[in-house]
Amino acid sequence: xxxxxxxxxxxxxxxxxxxxxxxxxxxxxxxxxxxxxxxxxxxxxxxxxxxxxxxxxxxxxxxxxxxxxxxxxxxxxxxxxxx
Amino acid sequence: xxxxxxxxxxxxxxxxxxxxxxxxxxxxxxxxxxxxxxxxxxxxxxxxxxxxxxxxxxxxxxxxxxxxxxxxxxxxxxxxxxxxxxxxxxxxxxxxxxxxxxxxxxxxxxxxxxxxxxxxxxxxxxxxxxxxxxxxxxxxxxxxxxxxxxxxxxxxxxxxxxxxxxxxxxxxxxxxxxxxxxxxxxxxxxxxxxxxxxxxxxxxxxxxxxxxxxxxxxxxxxxxxxxxxxxxxxxxxxxxxxxxxxxxxxxxxxxxxxxxxxxxxxxxxxxxxxxxxxxxxxxxxxxxxxxxxxxxxxxxxxxxxxxxxxxxxxxxxxxxxxxxxxxxxxxxxxxxxxxxxxxxxxxxxxxxxxxxxxxxxxxxxxxxxxxxxxxxxxxxxxxxxxxxxxxxxxxxxxxxxxxxxxxxxxxxxxxxxxxxxxxxxxxxxxxxxxxxxxxxxxxxxxxxxxxxxxxxxxxxxxxxxxxxxxxxxxxxxxxxxxxxxxxxxxxxxxxxxxxxxxxxxxxxxxxxxxxxxxxxxxxxxxxxxxxxxxxxxxxxxxxxxxxxxxxxxxxxxxxxxxxxxxxxxxxxxxxxxxxxxxxxxx
Numbered sequence: 068x069x070x071x072x073x074x075x076x077x078x079x080x081x082x083x084x085x086x087x088x089x090x091x092x093x094x095x096x097x098x099x100x101x102x103x104x105x106x107x108x109x110x111x112x113x114x115x116x117x118x119x120x121x122x123x124x125x126x127x128x129x130x131x132x133x134x135x136x137x138x139x140x141x142x143x144x145x146x147x148x149x150x
Numbered sequence: 151x152x153x154x155x156x157x158x159x160x161x162x163x164x165x166x167x168x169x170x171x172x173x174x175x176x177x178x179x180x181x182x183x184x185x186x187x188x189x190x191x192x193x194x195x196x197x198x199x200x201x202x203x204x205x206x207x208x209x210x211x212x213x214x215x216x217x218x219x220x221x222x223x224x225x226x227x228x229x230x231x232x233x234x235x236x237x238x239x240x241x242x243x244x245x246x247x248x249x250x251x252x253x254x255x256x257x258x259x260x261x262x263x264x265x266x267x268x269x270x271x272x273x274x275x276x277x278x279x280x281x282x283x284x285x286x287x288x289x290x291x292x293x294x295x296x297x298x299x300x301x302x303x304x305x306x307x308x309x310x311x312x313x314x315x316x317x318x319x320x321x322x323x324x325x326x327x328x329x330x331x332x333x334x335x336x337x338x339x340x341x342x343x344x345x346x347x348x349x350x351x352x353x354x355x356x357x358x359x360x361x362x363x364x365x366x367x368x369x370x371x372x373x374x375x376x377x378x379x380x381x382x383x384x385x386x387x388x389x390x391x392x393x394x395x396x397x398x399x400x401x402x403x404x405x406x407x408x409x410x411x412x413x414x415x416x417x418x419x420x421x422x423x424x425x426x427x428x429x430x431x432x433x434x435x436x437x438x439x440x441x442x443x444x445x446x447x448x449x450x451x452x453x454x455x456x457x458x459x460x461x462x463x464x465x466x467x468x469x470x471x472x473x474x475x476x477x478x479x480x481x482x483x484x485x486x487x488x489x490x491x492x493x494x495x496x497x498x499x500x501x502x503x504x505x506x507x508x509x510x511x512x513x514x515x516x517x518x519x520x521x522x523x524x525x526x527x528x529x530x531x532x533x534x535x536x537x538x539x540x541x542x543x544x545x546x547x548x549x550x551x552x553x554x555x556x557x558x559x560x561x562x563x564x565x566x567x568x569x570x571x572x573x574x575x576x577x578x579x580x581x582x583x584x585x586x587x588x589x590x591x592x593x594x595x596x597x598x599x600x601x602x603x604x605x606x607x608x609x610x611x612x613x614x615x616x617x618x619x620x621x622x623x624x625x626x627x628x629x630x631x632x633x634x635x636x637x638x639x640x641x642x643x644x645x646x647x648x649x650x651x652x653x654x655x656x657x658x659x660x661x662x663x664x665x666x667x668x669x670x671x672x673x674x675x676x677x678x679x680x681x682x683x684x685x686x687x688x689x690x691x692x693x694x695x696x697x698x699x700x701x702x703x704x705x706x707x708x709x710x711x712x713x714x715x716x717x718x719x720x721x722x723x724x725x726x727x728x729x730x731x732x733x734x735x736x
């Protein structure tokens with residue numbers, strides 16, 4: 068392989084790795100902002116109003132932890148949805 | 151009508167192809183990519199399924215996905231909202247894959263497969279329930295599913311009747327018997343979603359007495375189990391809902407030490423913790439099953455989800471609950487949900503009658519004699535060819551009886567985590583040293599782990615205290631039963647420390663060559679039982695192609711490979727193409 072081609076390949080490799088690292092930094096920064104502002108504010112507000120997103124408490128008084136599901140056949144339309 | 155079921159992006163990606171209600175192809179992606187528990191879009195498994203039937207994606211009428219991705223995303227988001235700011239690290243690590251991959255399932259199917267027809271999504275636990283009930287021999291059955299977590303659900307029960315399934319009740323995240331098992335698995339230094347079965351194998355070395363095991367009471371104190379088997383975990387002891395490390399500091403304090411390092415020596419303390427976990431799991435499942443029976447009044451039970459792979463408990467179900475019959479399919483974990491979604495679409499959604507029972511697990515790629523011969527010739531591999539099946543059986547049985555380790559490659563690759571006589575390593579269970587030999591030569595696995603026996607179904611009651619009639623899941627190595635005491639010393643290599651064996655029973659119609667080999671070995675040794683362990687080394691998926699098999703043999707101490715009607719002797723071929731020691735990892 069010619070030295071020029073070798074240099075060019077190495078340069079391409081380096082740029083790709085640089086691009087990846089930059090992408091990770093930008094992604095992480097954006098996600099951090101989303102986490103602090105979006106998730107954080109919602110979470111704090113929810114806590115102020117006593118809203119819980121996970122039912123994590125044990126209750127000795129309850130007789131059962133089974134909750135109703137009733138998952139059975141629905142009209143076909145319902146299965147096109149991802150939720 | 152062709153229906154393609156897909157499961158991916160969590161663990162054990164897989165694809166299943168249904169033709170007019172019958173499974174005609176199914177495989178896990180890991181076997182093709184050679185990455186254990188591969189999570190990626192199962193393009194290779196899909197291509198195999200289509201190719202095996204000579205069709206293209208345009209011939210597929212429906213594609214089904216094994217969960218509702220947006221419901222799952224809602225749960226993930228709820229975890230972050232509830233656990234802010236502790237969940238920052240997992241938010242940063244998990245969100246990119248959600249944005250780029252997990253929320254773009256439709257795009258992967260439409261663009262990746264170039265598929266233009268209907269794509270349907272069903273709930274994760276419905277896919278589990280269908281994967282078991284709709285391919286079971288039962289017209290009506292109670293259903294129990296339990297795994298780590300699906301969208302929100304971790305445990306469900308219900309009833310199946312003909313083509314309809316009704317999942318009546320659920321336990322929701324973060325309370326999960328599967329995640330409890332995984333947490334202690336992580337605590338003991340094993341990998342999560344991979345090594346839970348090792349903890350199950352370790353448990354009998356510990357104190358299996360509820361009164362004397364010091365950790366039983368401790369673990370019991372962090373779970374509130376109601377009489378109907380429903381339960382909640384004390385979340386102070388767990389961190390899986392916000393961190394990638396599963397046990398909390400509080401759990402470490404409770405169990406008297408830090409999280410064990412990978413590959414660390416297992417002490418009696420570790421063994422007792424594993425035993426306590428197995429006991430607690432059995433308590434929960436027994437209470438649950440008794441309750442399910444009370445509600446459904448049905449004598450048949452089908453199970454699915456990762457917890458249904460707990461073969462040590464499965465063997466006790468018919469003795470400790472009122473159920474009379476049990477069914478579990480071999481890929482009861484997430485890998486099998488592709489069966490579930492495809493079957494649910496064909497039967498329940500489209501209203502087609504059931505016409506298939508899952509009795510043949512050899513649903514993966516198979517190779518013709520010509521293909522294998524040309525592979526051997528093209529690679530200049532030294533081999534001999536058997537003139538008849540009788541010669542193949544006689545020679546192989548003799549090799550095994552002479553304490554050689556034999557790779558066995560026949561039929562289509564098995565679906566699910568267990569090798570069932572298509573991609574197996576076979577050896578002599580009567581040799582006291584065989585466990586050690588297998589570990590040194592091939593498997594490189596933990597010393598405490600037992601090897602599994604395979605026995606012809608008609609001989610099994612002589613050696614094993616099975617339920618009668620022998621439940622069909624035993625064919626898929628899903629039930630552990632006690633071995634009669636008189637045989638413990640005669641088949642030491644497959645007798646676990648508690649005198650049990652995770653047996654596979656084989657019926658001749660399933661795999662005639664394999665069945666006849668075991669019988670022939672019985673004529674030589676007096677005991678028609680073989681060691682059957684998966685054809686791989688630790689950390690690698692089970693072999694798929696002739697190339698994988700040959701490579702595995704040459705890189706390990708497997709003495710012979712019986713592949714179709716050909717016999718390859720390791721010593722006759724140049725070795726060390728592949729250093730298995732270097733690659734052996736968890």
